[in-house]
Amino acid sequence: MRKATLNDLNTVMNIIKETVKDMNSSGNYQWDNNYPNKNTFENDINNNTLYIKEIDGDIAGFICIDYNEAKEYDELNWSSNQKSAVIHRMAVNPNFRRRGIGTKLIDFAKKISIDKNINHIKTDTHSSNDKMDNLFRKCGFNPVGEVKFAGKEDTFICYEIVLK
Numbered sequence: 001m002r003k004a005t006l007n008d009l010n011t012v013m014n015i016i017k018e019t020v021k022d023m024n025s026s027g028n029y030q031w032d033n034n035y036p037n038k039n040t041f042e043n044d045i046n047n048n049t050l051y052i053k054e055i056d057g058d059i060a061g062f063i064c065i066d067y068n069e070a071k072e073y074d075e076l077n078w079s080s081n082q083k084s085a086v087i088h089r090m091a092v093n094p095n096f097r098r099r100g101i102g103t104k105l106i107d108f109a110k111k112i113s114i115d116k117n118i119n120h121i122k123t124d125t126h127s128s129n130d131k132m133d134n135l136f137r138k139c140g141f142n143p144v145g146e147v148k149f150a151g152k153e154d155t156f157i158c159y160e161i162v163l164k
Contacts, residue, residue, distance in 0.1 A: 030126030
């Protein structure tokens with residue numbers, strides 16, 4: 001794993017484009033042509049919060065890990081009030097799917113959190129995003145509740161994991 005650079009931006013956006021197509025084909029409209037966009041990822045890169053998983057020089061996947069909680073998270077009863085890491089904008093390159101890349105990205109989020117003495121990770125996904133729901137649960141995350149984000153019709157399931 002490595003931190004993303006601006007040189008990665010075009011490939012990241014190509015992966016997003018393919019991921020949005022895949023999501024939309026299964027009725028998941030979590031992401032669209034407006035979000036996440038190039039500016040979103042430029043900010044992630046400039047803030048050193050976007051991490052890349054490479055395989056043989058190709059971007060296999062990426063994950064944003066920061067400490068920015070959506071205000072909607074305040075509505076939920078989390079198991080910890082301590083500072084939490086938050087997973088955002090995670091995607092796997094279609095050419096590398098079904099190889100455990102998603103699990104590796106989550107494992108990295110856990111490791112980087114522990115290394116920074118953060119024992120709690122929060123995240124969310126669209127209520128129809130079965131792939132992410134399955135991945136989060138497989139990686140030990142528990143659902144906490146659902147929230148609605150401004151401009152989105154459907155709910156998002158929020159998850160947490162308390163690290164040892």
